[in-house]
Amino acid sequence: MNSSPAYSNGYHPQQQQHGMSQRDKVRRGTRARSRELRESFGSGGNFGGLRVSEHNKQQQQQQQQQGAPCTDFDMAYFHSYAHVGIHEEMIKDRVRTETYRTAIMQHQSSIAGKVVVDVGCGTGILSIFCAQAGAKRVYAVDASDIAVQANEVVKANNLSETIIVLHGRVEDVDIDEEVDVIISEWMGYMLLYESMLGSVITARDRWLKPGGLILPSSATLYMAPITHSDRYSESIDFWRNVYGIDMSAMLPLAKQCAFEEPCVETIVGENVLTWPHVVKQVDCHTITLHELESVTTNYKFKSMMRAPLHGFAFWFDVEFSGPALAGTNNHAPSSLISNHPVDGQQRKKRANPNEALVLSTAPEDPPTHWQQTVLYFYDPIEVEQDQLIEGSVTLSQSKENRRFMNIHLEYASGGRSFVKESVMRPGFSAELSG
Numbered sequence: 001m002n003s004s005p006a007y008s009n010g011y012h013p014q015q016q017q018h019g020m021s022q023r024d025k026v027r028r029g030t031r032a033r034s035r036e037l038r039e040s041f042g043s044g045g046n047f048g049g050l051r052v053s054e055h056n057k058q059q060q061q062q063q064q065q066q067g068a069p070c071t072d073f074d075m076a077y078f079h080s081y082a083h084v085g086i087h088e089e090m091i092k093d094r095v096r097t098e099t100y101r102t103a104i105m106q107h108q109s110s111i112a113g114k115v116v117v118d119v120g121c122g123t124g125i126l127s128i129f130c131a132q133a134g135a136k137r138v139y140a141v142d143a144s145d146i147a148v149q150a151n152e153v154v155k156a157n158n159l160s161e162t163i164i165v166l167h168g169r170v171e172d173v174d175i176d177e178e179v180d181v182i183i184s185e186w187m188g189y190m191l192l193y194e195s196m197l198g199s200v201i202t203a204r205d206r207w208l209k210p211g212g213l214i215l216p217s218s219a220t221l222y223m224a225p226i227t228h229s230d231r232y233s234e235s236i237d238f239w240r241n242v243y244g245i246d247m248s249a250m251l252p253l254a255k256q257c258a259f260e261e262p263c264v265e266t267i268v269g270e271n272v273l274t275w276p277h278v279v280k281q282v283d284c285h286t287i288t289l290h291e292l293e294s295v296t297t298n299y300k301f302k303s304m305m306r307a308p309l310h311g312f313a314f315w316f317d318v319e320f321s322g323p324a325l326a327g328t329n330n331h332a333p334s335s336l337i338s339n340h341p342v343d344g345q346q347r348k349k350r351a352n353p354n355e356a357l358v359l360s361t362a363p364e365d366p367p368t369h370w371q372q373t374v375l376y377f378y379d380p381i382e383v384e385q386d387q388l389i390e391g392s393v394t395l396s397q398s399k400e401n402r403r404f405m406n407i408h409l410e411y412a413s414g415g416r417s418f419v420k421e422s423v424m425r426p427g428f429s430a431e432l433s434g
């Protein structure tokens with residue numbers, strides 16, 4: 001398609017095949033992303049369609065050593081991103097999209113006249129923001145068929161001279177020059193779900209000039225104990241009296257169905273029992289693929305109030321700082337075990353306008369399509385003010401499908417201890433949550 005000698009992409013501007021039934025499957029609203037992902041990205045490669053399977057062969061032929069091999073699960077994952085609904089949901093998330101645009105404009109001096117790679121460009125929106133900020137050239141890479149649309153959007157905005165759409169995996173496409181900037185919106189639920197950060201690392205190690213800019217530059221995953229009686233009652237206590245009938249026999253099944261897997265839902269600051277704990281800090285300049293395979297943290301909370309403890313909520317933020325602030329510890333792998341409580345002082349500092357721009361998904365901040373992820377207990381624990389809640393959590397990529405995340409949670413309070421195993425996978429209980 002493009003005549004620049006700087007790349008080879010295997011991009012063919014064919015029309016996507018959208019059957020009515022597939023289009024009908026697209027659901028709108030805040031849960032579209034997870035629901036869509038369940039419908040195809042969990043299907044183990046049963047994605048069909050000539051365009052995708054031809055592309056699969058091509059990608060396998062082109063496969064290079066730099067990144068993970070492209071599995072059928074990956075192909076299903078990319079296929080899920082071909083639906084318009086998932087992109088509509090992300091773009092309509094104004095907190096997300098406007099923070100990215102503001103970050104790009106804040107870093108305009110590092111982008112203008114420079115070469116950018118957009119890892120997972122989707123519809124091309126971030127690539128276009130970078131072009132608007134004066135980028136000399138933007139490589140907009142996406143393995144999903146949404147790249148076909150991105151190319152049309154780029155053409156319609158007369159940006160084909162600046163933005164080169166590469167339809168393929170970041171791990172497979174060729175860009176024969178170093179880049180000054182990497183931009184990517186890679187964050188999944190609980191930050192690490194979807195395992196897309198690995199592709200940003202691959203792009204960094206393949207193309208980024210020393211001292212180059214990565215947006216976002218860092219990310220932090222938090223957890224905190226929560227109380228949420230309304231939610232618990234709605235799903236569980238409901239069965240105690242149904243139209244005057246004692247349906248308590250349903251309780252074990254109701255608990256299992258509602259709380260076996262993580263729930264993506266919105267909580268508020270009042271649900272949170274104490275300051276959060278940092279599960280993992282990611283410096284995008286130094287993080288390694290190996291570090292992402294498994295993350296373990298030990299936590300210790302002291303409840304600030306007397307309340308039933310229903311589980312733990314997880315959320316994240318990402319920062320958009322320049323190379324001077326980020327990556328000061330180049331090539332030193334960050335710790336696999338972090339144990340940093342975040343006090344009120346630290347959280348207030350984040351609101352300081354002189355500090356790096358932050359995209360937050362915290363319960364006290366404006367809601368985003370990521371909401372929060374909650375691991376509910378099957379039975380609440382009554383905690384007193386100042387009572388300790390301690391344990392550990394391990395998040396690891398599933399061996400079966402690295403896009404899934406295994407969660408091993410250990411928790412103890414008031415002399416009782418528990419273990420909960422769960423798997424974060426597409427769809428799960430988001431659709432059941434209130």
Ligand SMILES: C[S@@+](CC[C@H](N)C(=O)[O-])C[C@H]1O[C@@H](n2cnc3c(N)ncnc32)[C@H](O)[C@@H]1O
Nearest residue numbers: 081120121122141142143144168169170185199
């Ligand atoms: C969360 S969406 C972001 C889309 C767009 N950047 C935006 O902000 O609206 C992530 C996109 O990255 C693509 N993607 C994920 N991993 C990729 C990889 N390894 N190579 C190419 N594209 C990838 C997906 O197909 C998807 O379109």
